[in-house]
Amino acid sequence: MTYESALAALSDPMRRTILERVAATPRSVGEIAQDLPISRPAVSQHLKVLKEAELVREERVGTRRIYHADSAALGELRAYVDHMWRTALGAFSDAVAEENQKK
Amino acid sequence: MTYESALAALSDPMRRTILERVAATPRSVGEIAQDLPISRPAVSQHLKVLKEAELVREERVGTRRIYHADSAALGELRAYVDHMWRTALGAFSDAVAEENQKK
DNA sequence: CAGATTCGTAAGTCATGGCTTACGTTAGCC
DNA sequence: GGCTAACGTAAGCCATGACTTACGAATCTG
Numbered sequence: 001m002t003y004e005s006a007l008a009a010l011s012d013p014m015r016r017t018i019l020e021r022v023a024a025t026p027r028s029v030g031e032i033a034q035d036l037p038i039s040r041p042a043v044s045q046h047l048k049v050l051k052e053a054e055l056v057r058e059e060r061v062g063t064r065r066i067y068h069a070d071s072a073a074l075g076e077l078r079a080y081v082d083h084m085w086r087t088a089l090g091a092f093s094d095a096v097a098e099e100n101q102k103k
Numbered sequence: 104m105t106y107e108s109a110l111a112a113l114s115d116p117m118r119r120t121i122l123e124r125v126a127a128t129p130r131s132v133g134e135i136a137q138d139l140p141i142s143r144p145a146v147s148q149h150l151k152v153l154k155e156a157e158l159v160r161e162e163r164v165g166t167r168r169i170y171h172a173d174s175a176a177l178g179e180l181r182a183y184v185d186h187m188w189r190t191a192l193g194a195f196s197d198a199v200a201e202e203n204q205k206k
Numbered sequence: 207c208a209g210a211t212t213c214g215t216a217a218g219t220c221a222t223g224g225c226t227t228a229c230g231t232t233a234g235c236c
Numbered sequence: 237g238g239c240t241a242a243c244g245t246a247a248g249c250c251a252t253g254a255c256t257t258a259c260g261a262a263t264c265t266g
Contacts, residue, residue: 004116011114012224013107023190029243042225044244063233063242069191078181078188085181087126088172115254132213145255147214166212166263 002054003080006073009053014038015046019055023069026059032067105157106183109176112156117141118149122158126172129162135170 009015018032029047033040047067050056054073059066112118121135132150136143150170153159157176162169 007110007119008114011111014224016110020187020190023187030241038224039226040242041227041244045224048244065243069187071188071191074184074188074191078184081177081181081184084123084126084172085174085177087123088174088177117254133211141254142256143212144214144257148254151214168213 002073003077005053006055006077007080009049009055010077012046012049014042015050018043018046019050019069022056022067026066026068028064028066030064105176106180108156109158109180110183112152112158113180115149115152117145118153121146121149122153122172125159125170129169129171131167131169133167 010019014036017036021027021032021035029040029043032047033043036043047056047058050067051058054070056067057070059068113122117139120139124130124135124138132143132146135150136146139146150159150161153170154161157173159170160173162171
């Protein structure tokens with residue numbers, strides 16, 4: 001169940017913008033921190049969470065580390081949300097049917 | 104951007120199980136609390152968050168309140184995750200293409 | 207109307223989490 | 237071998253959030 005850690009990781013707005021930018025184009029930690037109002041260590045900590053949730057993977061090149069978006073965890077999260085969405089829809093149509101039954 | 108509050112709401116495991124059960128079959132607050140290891144007021148507080156995120160809606164009947172899953176916010180969340188998933192996939196295929204370009 | 211149900215809210219406690227600065231580590235460069 | 241650049245990690249601070257118990261409000265019931 002990796003969608004759980006993905007969900008927890010994506011609940012933080014700063015982490016979402018980091019993932020969104022990294023998903024658009026892979027960047028180094030310094031490049032990410034440059035555009036954000038937080039310190040570079042803070043970015044490192046966020047990247048650690050994203051990495052543990054398998055939303056991101058790192059590629060070491062020299063002393064720098066380029067972070068890429070990882071689609072695997074996003075795929076699982078997508079499946080979970082999609083499933084929840086469908087059951088919610090189903091429960092709704094069931095309720096409507098039950099409502100019509102009464103009339 | 105209601106997917107943000109939905110994401111924050113779903114980051115809590117207890118809130119996820121509440122939503123999952125309510126999505127399966129609508130229940131009252133007491134019925135929900137009965138199956139969970141937390142107090143009834145705690146369930147009320149979770150339902151408040153879920154309600155503000157529009158993941159759930161309440162139907163008052165007598166002194167009881169039946170909670171249903173609301174598919175609207177889940178739909179938006181679904182769209183967001185789907186979008187992120189696709190861009191992550193695209194960035195990956197771009198990286199592969201770029202890699203092949205070098206060879 | 208009085209009591210009982212069902213629930214939301216207030217207040218307080220305790221753990222978690224996001225941020226900072228300080229420091230240690232690793233890899234390129236002269 | 238030093239110096240610098242680019243990181244990760246440790247420690248500490250402070251706000252947030254997930255609980256609890258206590259209480260009040262609304263509705264049904266006899």
